[in-house]
Amino acid sequence: MLLLVTAVGVQAATPMTDAEFQQFLGAATAELRQKQETLDTDYGLGDAATWGFDQASEKLQFFDEQKRMVVEADVIDAGSFSPKSNSWKWAWANESVLPPLRRKAERLKELQGITGMELFGNPLAFEIDDESMAWELTAMAAKHLGALGCYRAPSKGDSPMIFLLIMKIRKIEH
Numbered sequence: 001m002l003l004l005v006t007a008v009g010v011q012a013a014t015p016m017t018d019a020e021f022q023q024f025l026g027a028a029t030a031e032l033r034q035k036q037e038t039l040d041t042d043y044g045l046g047d048a049a050t051w052g053f054d055q056a057s058e059k060l061q062f063f064d065e066q067k068r069m070v071v072e073a074d075v076i077d078a079g080s081f082s083p084k085s086n087s088w089k090w091a092w093a094n095e096s097v098l099p100p101l102r103r104k105a106e107r108l109k110e111l112q113g114i115t116g117m118e119l120f121g122n123p124l125a126f127e128i129d130d131e132s133m134a135w136e137l138t139a140m141a142a143k144h145l146g147a148l149g150c151y152r153a154p155s156k157g158d159s160p161m162i163f164l165l166i167m168k169i170r171k172i173e174h
Contacts, residue, residue: 015113015114015115015116016114016115016116021115021116021117024115024140024143025136025139025140027143028136028139028140028142028143029135029136029139031139031142031143032135032138032139032142032143032149032150035142035147035148035149035150036149036150038148038149039148039149039166039169043062043071043169043171044070044071045062045071045151048062048063048064048070048071049063049064049065049067050062050063050067051063051151051153051154053075053153053162053164055077055097055098055101056098058074058075058076058100058101058104059072059073059074059075060072060073060074060075060151060164060166061073068172068174069172070171070172070174071169071170071171071172072169072170072172073151073164073166073167073168073169073170074166074167074168074169075151075164075165075166075167076091076101076104076105076145076147076164076165076167077091077094077097077101077102077104077105077162077163077164077165078090078091078105078108078137078138078141078142078150078163078164078165079091079094079105079108079134079137079138079141079162079163080094080160080161080162080163081128081131081134081160081161081163082125082158082160082161083131083158083160083161084158085125085127086127086128086129086130087125087126087127087128088125088126088128088133088134088137089124089125089126089160090105090108090109090120090122090123091105091108092105092106092108092109092123093122093123093124107144107145108120108141108144108145109121110144111140111141111144114144115140119137131161134161134163135152135163137163138150138152138163138165141163141165142165145165145167146167147165147166147167148166148167148168148169149165149166150163150164150165150166151163151164151166152164
């Protein structure tokens with residue numbers, strides 16, 4: 001977990017010490033792991049045959065083999081990880097994300113003031129070591145926004161992986 005602090009650096013006048021940041025990061029990642037287990041157990045997201053994300057409605061949907069929707073979630077796009085360039089881009093700064101979703105993600109910039117780390121306010125894609133660091137950034141975003149968990153949208157090849165924070169979720173009964 002020290003990886004994120006080492007790779008990105010901390011401002012000189014940071015509201016959090018390195019130790020406090022590591023504690024925050026550790027708590028956020030442990031919390032997200034537990035939330036992911038709960039989502040899997042209670043909603044079986046990994047068992048869905050297909051999924052879809054509609055930016056306009058801000059809905060993430062999961063479908064069974066008969067193409068019936070079985071789960072629907074309200075989401076906030078946290079950001080995306082590009083395995084091709086090993087980089088992260090916040091959704092609030094990504095022009096390919098619709099404006100209403102970008103506005104919802106803007107609260108993630110608050111983490112810069114809380115942690116003292118400039119990367120939370122960086123509008124440009126920035127290099128990170130690997131996908132595990134993308135999960136760390138997502139964990140801190142989920143903790144800050146009170147998300148129920150995250151869905152990492154599958155991608156093909158070197159396409160960016162989108163990290164969607166699940167804010168509300170419901171099963172669809174048939």
